[in-house]
Amino acid sequence: MLTSPRQHIISSVLAIVIAIVLASLLASALGAASERILTVFFISLIAVVGMGVYSGNSGILSFGHLSFMGIGAYTASLLTLPANLKVATLPKLPDWLATTEIGLFPASVIAIMLTVFVALLIGIALGKLEGSAATISTLGLLIIIHGVLIGWRDVTRGSQTFFGIPRETTLWSAAIGCMFALIIARLYRDSVSGLRLRAGRENAIAASAVGVRIRRERLVSWVLSAALMALSGALIAHFLGAISPKKFFFTDTFLLLAMLIVGGMSTVTGAVTGAVAITVVTEVLRRFEGGFSLAGFEMPAVFGTTQIGIGAIILFAMFRKPEGLAGLKEWEERVFSRPHAVKVTASTEQPTKDTQPLIAKGMTMRFGGLTAVNDVSISLRPGEIMGLIGPNGSGKTTLMNMLSGVLEPSSGKFHRGKELLSGLVSYEIADRGIARTFQNIRLFPNLTVHQNVLVAALSTKGGVNAAARADAALERMGVIGHAHDDAGTLSYGDQRRVEIARALACLPSLLFLDEPAAGMNWEETDSLMETLRMLAKELGIGVLLVDHDLKLINQLCDRIAVLNEGHLIAEGSPSEIRNNPAVIEAYLGPNKD
Amino acid sequence: MDLFLQQTVNAFALGGTYALLALGLAVVFSIMGLINFAHGELMTIAGYVLMYCGLAGLPFLLSVPLAISASMVAAVLMERIAFRPVRNSSGATMLVTSFAVAMILQVLFQNLISTRSQPVLLPQLLSDSVTIGGLVIGVNKIAAIVSTLVMLVVLDRFMKHQKTGIAMRAAAEDFGVARLMGIRANTVIAGAFALSGLLAGVAAVLWVSQRASVDPLMGFMPVLKAFIAAILGGLGSLRGAVAGGFLLGFIEIYLAAFLPHEFQEFREPIGLGIVVLVLLFRPNGLIPSAALKAIKV
Known part of the structure; x- marks a missing residue:
């Protein structure tokens, strides 16, 4: 059940679908390089809104979500990897897994289900912690899962690259996944659970005093967001064809968090804005990284220009717009803010029994x-x-x-x-x-x-x-x-x-x-x-x-x-x-x- | 038994470093609610100062105070430039700001100094070892334990008897009320950062003296561990931070020494798993912060 006007939801969903279709058509017209950039963008965006579903609505920043992306990526890859390659690179794999070879779609579904299960267990434990303690614990989660991925060599090849994953993620499958993720995230925000969770974010004591079970709502959003992360992981693994535990550690965590926070983590509009802003800036700065000459002035190659750029954008956003570029409202909430007619029926109020x-x-x-x-x-x-x-x-x-x-x-x-x-x-x-x-x-x-x-x-x-x-x-x-x-x-x-x-x-x-x-x-x-x-x-x-x-x-x-x-x-x-x-x-x- | 004692000494040395770092994080967090990701970069700065002092041929006894002062100055500057504009924002905003600061500093170190690990000249004495009651103990380990203890005692006296220290403790329990009592916010916060810089500087000297090298990401991992130690001890609680730091040091060292070989690859996840177990039973940490009780309804 949704708590916001139907007009908001319809316009939001339509905008998501139209924007993604148009962007995909444009990228296919521009050629392979643009297609690659857009595919990665779509997959990152799934992860960004995934993080937003939890962090944005609950107000608890999480550093641990990339571990769910990692679990999703490895699980799906283990299922799609050609059987003969599996026997060669992972000889100690149990037989039933070694002989399994299925397509990306069923593999993603299984990966998501497994991740949901893991997230449920972790979420129950995490539910005991509040605010900053919960945030830092998610750092611990990231390190733990990273450690398991590296240590469990028989299944993950340890810190070595896990290669040979069939490259089945196309621009259009990423686009559909992204559409799905954005719509889920948007609907969740205005679902009953999402509204309760946002109330808890605004004032936990008051929310509890009006009947909200904050821990339960946090768990719901935690598990849902983990599912989106797993989808993103499965797609990125089958786009790159090779992954390693490093891919799901701090560097990418920070990049995706930067997108979420710069845009504004409490809205889907913000997640998209942030992802666009950071992607554009990194793509532009990447061109300057090797040095360039401007009007006869030679600029030397600076290592890490993109990181400095991202850092500067974050500082700018935090100083100027601490709520993120998009603020606290979805675009359609700003555009269609006219009050709806309220009709009060006398029968709704009855003496207490x-x-x-x-x-x-x-x-x-x-x-x-x-x-x-x-x-x-x-x-x-x-x-x-x-x-x-x-x-x-x-x-x-x-x-x-x-x-x-x-x-x-x-x-x-x-x-x-x-x-x-x-x-x-x-x-x-x-x-x-x-x-x-x-x-x-x-x-x-x-x-x-x-x-x-x-x-x-x-x-x-x-x-x-x-x-x-x-x-x-x-x-x-x-x-x-x-x-x-x-x-x-x-x-x-x-x-x-x-x-x-x-x-x-x-x-x-x-x-x-x-x-x-x-x-x-x-x-x-x-x-x-x-x-x-x-x-x-x-x-x-x-x-x-x-x-x-x-x-x-x-x-x-x-x-x-x-x-x-x-x-x-x-x-x-x-x-x-x-x-x-x-x-x-x-x-x-x-x-x- | 010998191995156990030997490892206990190591655990005290490592745990002490974590405790100093966690204490630095806790001092700042308890006062302004900032989880300072850039704390590790303060360590790195102190490490690089040690390296340059070594290259310049300064005696170690002179370069140590220089390194520590450098990280103190850096901490105060960091507050003035980056954290003051976001002081009254939400915890998430401040945290993200600090992480941007950390990222920028890391890239600067990589560009201005080197991406690779640089050797640090240390006095020969530090790599010697002494035999006490049949135990061979490195001088650097003894130095680490002694400096940690000295720091903790000095800090305890400072917090209990010095005006600024008492003001900081008051601010840690309830900043709003402390300000109404006439405590200046800027002074207390600058003091807290200077103190956290001091602690990071000492921790850096101890860290470098065990490893004799410094790299742009040097501070990252130990500070990450210190975050976890701070949670384990009770976020915002100063005594808790020390307790958490030592406990984490003990967990790590004992696991490294006594975990069966086939599980060694999972040492880190297992260690953190133990921390999680402790937290499940004590969600507010070993020694919960007094500020938790002060929440007004």
Whole structure:
């Protein structure tokens, strides 16, 4: 299922097909040299978008993808190599493999399947690591697979050249492979999994809090990207006719990464732009490498002109356009950015059926020596609005983090009805009807407002009726007019409203709001209060509200709980709390009379 | 048993070099989140200075401080020219910048000096060996172990008692808060780079004194290993970097010495496989960085 307008997808796919066909026709007309350059370009482009499928969508740079290209290349070559040559060059090969000799297409399919299997195993292990640690681990992966290719002489001929591979890759087979890869990469980006993964890239904690299982989506894209790398490997092996482990090591990793990063790794447009830019520059500089004379001035031969050129382009791109030449949007998203008509059907919003209260007992959170929340017991019923107040540092946000699964409590349990919720992680809690916002706004700034909310709807309650849920939530919070703006470009108050809309799209029965009115003027605050009352009354949602605006809390809340230095010091109706001596002391200091 | 002790000495020598390199990477990473690919080129620069000093007939005791200062200056310049413009960008942007810097420097070495490996004149003393309790130990190994220990002790005191050192530790835990406390970003970052240059310079001297040659890609492999050591120890954690460096040194040396002959070809994959196993059980490394706990929700 795709999450972007059909118009975007159609225009993108058409453009890919037309551009590749035209380029291929032009190259065939220009002759063999151009055909070779274009074939290599197509194969490299498969690898670049392959890397982009993982790195671009997840935001985790990978240095290890060339190892999948290597696995694909060697596997496919072992299958297509003529049997008599195999017997001569690889005498220790098992019989069943030595006698196998199949065509490029079935060999590529088998190579891709094997690579997918290997990638799955590696991806499961890699999933435990975060950010930079994951990136460096992929460096380790590259070295490990390189070491295996060199060490496993009986099968790979070790560091020697593996030669005699039938040269079956033609310009047109590369073109078809490239078309296939670009379309897959483009569709994946706007698939449900791709959108979830991009949300995770923008803000991992928030994505998890709206139901996204980031590790699973990372694994999906990791395996898919490995498959594309294997395809690229199989094609390049059958184009060159001879490969060695060196081909799948650092030099080519850097070249392909440079293409991806210079162009902009989060889009297919960027991958193509980068591949074109780097290919053009290397082809031009290569001509100068042997030295040249310009207007009587003799330029000496400079070794490595192309590397310096690539290095300079990267530096230029990073200094001037750190997101890459193509930026963060696909070309068709820029061209066809007109808002689509949103129709909200009244029936999409229904009162919550989940009427079990949330009951938390003995919640405690220790950070080293500091006990931020100490033995707090609290309950929240659907349909009521409960205020949670207390001086700064009293543990309000920490309590909320524990109850939403963002932090694991040091001790204490919470449950709804018979179901124990403590011990669940935040995406599981989101799926069980508890949604939240954050004190420091955590939107997905480079996704549109619509996508921000849609990803939440898609990732909770089985994603049923997600588009309608997203639109209804945007409508209710009054931000539907911004649906097609990037969330990061909105005003502060609008960002707060989008965050609430995103939480509502999860169809919660309980909603935690951490300082929703911060940064809003009184007019906006009043309208927010009205909205929250409606949520409780019309939809039966229970609201747990942290705020420092005591007027808001007093007017809105049915009950108020007060925290001070991690302890629950009072709980009751607003008038009880106003007159509670412990609360007055916590806020105003002890009475000195 | 003798072989084991002998190899243990080797492991300390190699692990110490990895530890110094990993520490240099960790100092910069913990403060600004940059994984500096060009760290290896700092090593190479120090190596070439040693080579030229040898050719010029300078005494070794003079060329060592020169080489180390050269890599410190290079590190600070690198920050000023290449990394300052991308300082507040994402980790990926900074990493890619550093890799472009590394690539350009490598090509420059190849063009301006030589593509081939160049010999470095070393004092005879370094290639001698001494016998301690029946063990024959190379002077260069002893020098490596002693210098590593001295560096680690000096660094520990610097980080604990010197104002700049304390500022750097504070910045490593939470740069934002450290800046609010009046710590100057430029000073701390320049200091971090100077320190990483110092560590790379010392590591280069130790590396060259075991091999007596220098080539344009000299720093590449050891720094790659240092990256892995830094992850193994816990990325961004200074003590972790040292622990990871030593552990990786031990893994490599023991595998080289005790792995059965038929598996020797797979030494590198097996060694890294062990690292992966450790990481599966401790995803944040041996000694996780304190900054991990400081993430605000």
